[in-house]
Amino acid sequence: MSTPAQVRATATGSTAGLADGYAQANLVAVPRDWAYDVLLFAQRNPKPCPVLDVTDPGDHRTVLAPDADLRTDLPRYRVWRDGEPVAEPTDVLRWWRDDLVSFLIGCSFTFETALRRAGVPLRHVEQGRNVAMFTTDRRCRDAGRLGGPLVVSMRQVPAGLVGLAREVTARMPAVHGAPVHVGDPAALGIGDLDSPDFGDPVVAEPGDVPVFWACGVTPQAALVASRPPFAITHAPGHMLVTDVPDHAYAL
Template sequence: MNEPSKVITSPAALRARIRAGQFEKPTAGYGGDALQANLVILGRADAQEFLRFCQANPRPCPLLAVGEPGDPALPTLGDIDLRHDLPRYRIWRDGNLVAEPTDIADLWRDDLVSFALGCSFSFEDALTRAGIPVRHQSAGRNAPMYRTNLATRPAGRFSGPLVVSMRPMPAADAIEAVTICHRFPLAHGAPVHLGDPAEIGITDLGAPDFGDPPDMRPGDISVFWACGVTPQAAIMAAKPAFAITHAPGYMLVTDIPAPHAERRLTGVGGADQAPRPTNG
């Protein structure tokens, strides 16, 4: 089970524990309503093409911040040092996963450009407050994530399938979840699919491509959101010489409250406004 949220009083306190090597778990359920972020770090030569991939695919890749070359800070998101502030990273060479370290200080280079992308963990606090079960949190598991048969829009070498996260819930709750999540466009927005997983190419819910199997219960339906692990599938296709990402479920927890992220980061909208559709 997750330790009580009161033990970690703020996103900054959580990052301090991560920097000290005292927290190595998935971050779902931690940080309260803080905006959480996926991470992609690429050399300057690959960064512009990846930026175009994000712009072409805003649903799975909602841009929160882009770092300056060689700078591990993302000041618009908090007092952040990307070399230390995620519980687990992934290292990629020529599109192949080669390591999953808990710190990347020894791998940092002056040409690296960082991309923070919105994460669906950011709206889970709102779901919980509405009484909608978030089963992977209550079970102390990582969220299940799956490759689909839905293609992303390619940008240069970057392409590949849409990856989705899934949360099982009763059908009545799923309708409310759609309404709630429309309010979080920087956290992937509303679900991309409800119901039969086979319709999006998922053959076995019990064998996710990333994360842990779901806690399905009688009367549940499967609810799928676009997922920020999608860029990792694109990295496998593009095969850049070097890349760093978060490990699925081990996110960057920012200082931005998720309900106000759109207004804080883009200057428009906000979760306190009426729900509106997001771009697909």
């Protein structure tokens, strides 16, 4: 088992299933001029955007992982200009700006250890894949210049364990909490579970039911919809592994 610092130093792909027992976080960094919109968007949409930390402008450190450098210690980033991804680099040293405010947002990978310990299998981890994520037809509550659709992560859960999965995750609201939907993907406007908008398709086992949780990629969908001039995010599934034990976010 790798420590968080080892994962930060070495991981090159999705962090799903890595650094067991430690919280993971989404990153969205915007110029100070857009920081209020992002923070208000998070306040109004706490299910997809539970804020774990906000940095001061230009600061590339976070209280969640004091030795980490937010510019280099995620496996992969997305750089955005006017709402379009223009690069997917493994560090953002040359893109960094002194006016960037970084938001660290809770990630559902954080409750996966609790799910596994409770006996809920994690198909994407078993299959060595990133989790599957989908843009839904549910609109988030607007905030200033920011708006956009809800993005969800999907896990295939054996029908008899869905109630347990709900219970375990409901106890962790800071990392998205209880599912937003169980069952028919069409109810969220999702057409084909085999074609996720982000991450990897995951194979269901017989008797599995798709379960959907709010996802920290939601701010990236808001970047697409609202087109701020510049932003840096993690690449979906390629998270900041923090030094915070996951149980710190359990009620």
